[in-house]
Amino acid sequence: MAKNDKDGGMLTLICITCGNEMFFTTTPPADEPCVRCGSTVFRSFFTPIASDEAAESVLEDTARSISLDGGSTDSTAGDLRDLNSP
Numbered sequence: 878m879a880k881n882d883k884d885g886g887m888l889t890l891i892c893i894t895c896g897n898e899m900f901f902t903t904t905p906p907a908d909e910p911c912v913r914c915g916s917t918v919f920r921s922f923f924t925p926i927a928s929d930e931a932a933e934s935v936l937e938d939t940a941r942s943i944s945l946d947g948g949s950t951d952s953t954a955g956d957l958r959d960l961n962s963p
Contacts, residue, residue: 885926890919 888901894916899905910917925932 887924887926889922889924891922892916893918893920 885902888905890899890901890905891897892899892911892914895911895914897911897913899909899912899919908917911919
């Protein structure tokens with residue numbers, strides 16, 4: 878299981894079985910099961926708390942637009958009709 882960096886950060890464990898997320902800022906207990914399904918198999922992601930240039934670049938490159946006034950970039954009215962046809 879991944880351990881936290883000495884500089885600080887957050888460890889996210891995502892249950893492979895049900896997708897439940899658990900967050901830790903300290904070392905997580907060994908072999909802690911998922912609180913939702915009881916599974917002990919997780920994907921782990923460590924996110925540093927301190928911001929740096931590389932982290933900011935990744936966030937900018939992978940961010941999704943949350944603009945409410947913009948439409949989808951390459952869908953057409955015909956594409957939408959195709960989705961609604963049985």
